[in-house]
Amino acid sequence: MRELTLRSRWAARGAKFGSLCGAECVESFGDVAGELFAIRNTAALCDFSFSGVFEFDEADGAEFLDSKLAANILKLRYGKVIDTFLANRAGRIVAEVFVGNADDKIVAVSEQIDGSAALELAAGASADLSGSRVLLSVDGPLAWKVVREVFGSDILNLSFLSMEKYDFEGACVFLMRNGRTGEFGYQFLAPSEVADSLCEKIEAALGGVGGRVCGFGAHEIARMEGNFFNVYKEGVRAGCPLELGLQWMADFEKESFSGSEAILSKRESGLKRRLTGIMSSGKLEVGCALFDGAREVGVAVAVSESPSLKTNIGLALIDAQIAMPGVGLSPLPGAPVSVSTVSRPFIVAESLKRGMED
């Protein structure tokens, strides 16, 4: 298993470690609700170095990635980031990939559920940087203040899905604005050699806004609440990008991409199920069937308690005919309604209310 570069730093703060597709991750620091509270109200730092990081030479790399990924990578402009996916031959998602164009390089950061995804990306990369870079995410309504403290006011000009190169102690650090919680979110991609000192600086800035470190567990809840795709949850259990509602990550006009034949064939025949947000008065389990009276109409593919909303939330694949908000369902045939379909995102993000105001 690939160990985190900052393992000892996190261990000293009480981290509980887990693993994601062969890479170590921090699940939590023992207080998931408190960590989520920081994401929603101040700012939280999370180590995303479990992600795969691949570097490509600009011209060849763009063509290679375009042949594999669903989005049109050839249209990726300098300083911009594309959020897309890698599918296998059967058309199932195996990775969510952020591709950024900076300098004369293209950088791909992937969250993968399948070892083959990393191999497929590595095959065309000029370098696999997964073990030699750290990826640190700062998210929250005050995340911009934390990042401004590190790199200066220039970062306020960084728009969503953009990236910029910064110098930190003589090392090249990429800053991407690609939050996935609904709040302001930035990711620092930095060489391992400066990981500790960068982290020190970020944590000092976090202290200034009342923020804290957090594990990926809190992030996963924030993603669900904020209507952001999680390849490790609904990605694994649903698989089909169309049922997951991720058509926006794909360019159906381009010639082909990995898995495009199966995906386009399904697109042609129409969808029988669609991913839908659910709220439940009782606790639900993943895989739990959902009923309209006696008729089975769906299945829960991701569930969580939402400390922000103080209720159970989840995502279910629901019969496309009724996959919309306002439908009452039950987890047992003929049982009273205890689950309702709802609009996503589940929350109104604090960043939307506050904006970037001192």
Next chain:
Amino acid sequence: MPIDTIRLQKRREICLKLKERLISSLDIPYKPDDISDDIPLIGSGLGLDSLDILEIVLCVENNFSVKMPQNGMHALRSLNTLVDYIIQQQDKQCAN
């Protein structure tokens, strides 16, 4: 409790009409079926910017006879939250 099919049908119609109008006015390169009802409108998803927001507001006001509030960002979080807002406002109009 049976599913309220009339209400679902109304929602389906509003949602489809909204998708068709947005595709046409914002030149979105997808078919209505490719647009998930929960798709985020701003940032990720449709990736619309602040100028596009004005187009959305005009689209809603012109096609659904619903006035968008000055600070209506919460309704623009996703297509579904926008449809929620339209239905809520239309229901209010019917009640008056």
